[in-house]
Amino acid sequence: MKVEGKQAIWKEYQKDIAGDKYFYVRSCVRQNFFPGSETTFLRIMREELGKDIYEHPCHTTCTGIGYHGDVVPLDTMMTVVARQFALMTEAGYQNLVPSCITSFGIYTEVLDTWHHFPEVEAKVREYLRKATGREFKIPQNLAHASDLIYKFRKEIAQNAKFKLVDKETGKPLKVVDHIGCHYSKMFPEKGVGGAEYPYVLAGMIEDWGGEVIDYPERRHCCGFGFRQYLVQANRGYSVACSHKKFESMEPYKPDMILTNCPGCPMFLDKWQYAIAEMEGKTYGKDGYGIPVLTYEELAGMVLGYDPWDLGLQVHQVSCEPLLDRIGIKYDPLKKYNDKNGVSLGVPEKPSVMKVS
Amino acid sequence: MKKKRVIVIGGGISGMEAATHLASMGYDVTLLEKDKELGGHLLGWEKLFPTMRMGKDVVEFLNKGITLSKVNVIRKAEIVNAVKTGEIFTVTLANGNKFESDAVIMATGYDLFDARKKEEYGYGIYDNVITSADLEEKFLSGKPILTSKGNVPKKIALVHCVGSRDEKVGNVYCSKVCCVTAVKQSIELKESIPGVDVYCLYMDLRMFGMHFETLYKEAQEKHAVNFIRGRLSEACENQDSSIIVKVEDTLAGKPLRMTVDMLVLMVGMVPSAGTVKVGKMLGLKFGPNGFLKSMDQHTMGTITNIPGVFIAGTCAAPRPINNVFVDARAAAITASSYLEGYDIEKRISYS
């Protein structure tokens, strides 16, 4: 494989990412499954980088899962999106930063639709007026939260306490990057690096000392599929997708999987557990799973944040083997404590996959 | 009376053949070629479809024409300006030399589609993804066909329509020659690598030329080349540098994953950089696909919007060699009748 070939493609997809003053919209999946990631993101943006990142208490879901689950009509989704734009406009911001990839895809799709069908935009403005009396301006800049971490990856590297390097061997860790489908598959020019060789996570991995692993099923979906995961009768679709990816990446012996979509890390984490239970198979070293991290967790990790502040304790696949390889200190006794240091008990152990 | 002068721009098949005929008709012909050698893309082609005759035979035929008809050939000619003033054309080269003429033949040809633009096929990234032109170079070298690691390939897939019939790369047209080239190269691979399995991944097999269908049949019957109707969606690299291809076998209606040792991309034709550059200098019109535009598709082929400028060969559209010969001779005739005062535009009665 020739990396120069990829570098040439990366140069073609340089995305304009605003430098400051962001209006932040949260992710439903992130908040429920990886709350520590959003906390960490804001901590990095505000405390490490000194950026103005604003959150409005009245913002809501974009309806993305309902929209892609086909129960929320297009007009409804667009008007809810327009309402988020209105809150941003009213707050005096122009740069929209969604935490969610499905939201990012939806905002991109809406702006593209309005560009091609101005009459649709006019109709949505009318809907919003009628429903809420609000007006809005279209965002000047739309970037996913991972685009921001990508943009400031070198600053993060400068302040990093740890590198993605095996402390014993001195060799870079092997990292699989998994990009959410709706990040750039629909609109390749809107993603850092395009659709085929996205650079948004690869750039972080490289600048933080790791080595990016390319494997045959790299582009395959994690298997959320909206209705395909949520409805039990369809769930085989979801696990089949994740399974395909694990089998494909296994020969490369990755040290971790890095993701930028809220749902993917949950599926890639939980399906490893389920596959172990169903088939007895594990994909990490010595019976463990492959740790799956969000980019916020990884950024916080290299910056030296306490792993239990990042929320690594809510992963089903244990991250301790990864922390140990890098040489990150943590207190195992505090893993399952509450804010005040009181133990919340210890989760049961899976029957097959090893956990720390 | 002073001989009328013609400048032919481009020393590939069409330029050489048009120059030969114009010179043999008695015109003072200057042929400008950017490279150090005449022959254009043909120099990179070992054997030609559908007869498998050697490409160099055709180059020799063309060169003999140039020599016998005494065409004035200027090699390494980099054009920096080309204008028409009154009835006279002036072409200026980078070295300061100027040439004047009464007519110009545009024979500026095509460029191969840059396969790196089909990012998902991994050309320039994956070691065992090559183009049809790269394969031809290997044939020409006479060396055995080997994978990047020096092994004899057991399975090879050829991908049709790379950079052709594809809105995603901006080329909606068919490049015409790739289908039959794939058939030709499949046979050559079969002949040069004993026991190799060869797969052609195609959307439609456009065997339009005389004997093309025969060649296709030969590939199936005699060489057992596999034809799978499906466009390649993506190629991925395995750890051992072999390539996974993902296509749908549309006749079976099933997605198909297959590992091959080598993937050959049948790259199409795009208007050459020289066609675009010189065409703009002369004020020529371009068609929707970026090739030079003739005044009418049916009746005015070779004739452009600038009186005195004629187009020959693949600067106007993708064409196989036999059509390029015919086209070059047609351009010579239309140029000659123009120079003799014949005004074909008088015949136009349609709007």
Add this chain to the structure above:
Amino acid sequence: MSQLYNKLLEDVRFQEGIKACINCGTCTAICAAAEFYNYDPRIIADTVQSRNEEKIENLLKSETIWYCGECMSCKTRCPRGNAPGLIIMALRALSQELGYFVESEKGRQQLFMKRVVGGWILTYGYCLYLEGIGTNMYAEQGPIWDWRQKNWGKVLDRLGANYKGEGNGILRKIPEEALDEIRKIFEVTGGTARFEKIEKFSKEKAEAMNLKFDDGIDNEYFQHIYSHNNNTHNIE
């Protein structure tokens, strides 16, 4: 000209999703659904471009249109700039509009999507809400989720959330006036009408299937559509 085709054309996603298909299979080759189900997005495109009323009606009543996961991988690649995923979204919208969705096992699951995801959106302002997710219905969430479930508030608190709190933050209580705006948007834009149609047609279907039906998620029909799989959907 097919009436149904004209109805589809009213959806901008359909206009964006299909121009003219050449049946090359680029979409199917990388379709996540095609690798799992008896599903071929190429044939979806080819069927709708036939503009044949009967074929489109059959499609709207079929299992087929519910197999797609809307990952949109097809949109990246189509050499004609089509996107079967967008065609699917238009077909699913029309299938629900006309009540055809209850004719298929997979289509009937829309009641689940409406009541669960739709319910979360209108009740909490979130597309997902942890209190509705338990390992009883989502076993793969594993023992770690059981542990979280025992300690919802405390784990969220530990990770900097503002669970059910006022103001900003993770899983905050979204103010009632904001939720009212969302509900009003649903009314004005056809969201509520879609929900009502899903309920109406599902209720009728439940009666026809002789399954008990009520407003909750524990009734016979709801449990049936959530978990029933006739096992004819997959590739061998």
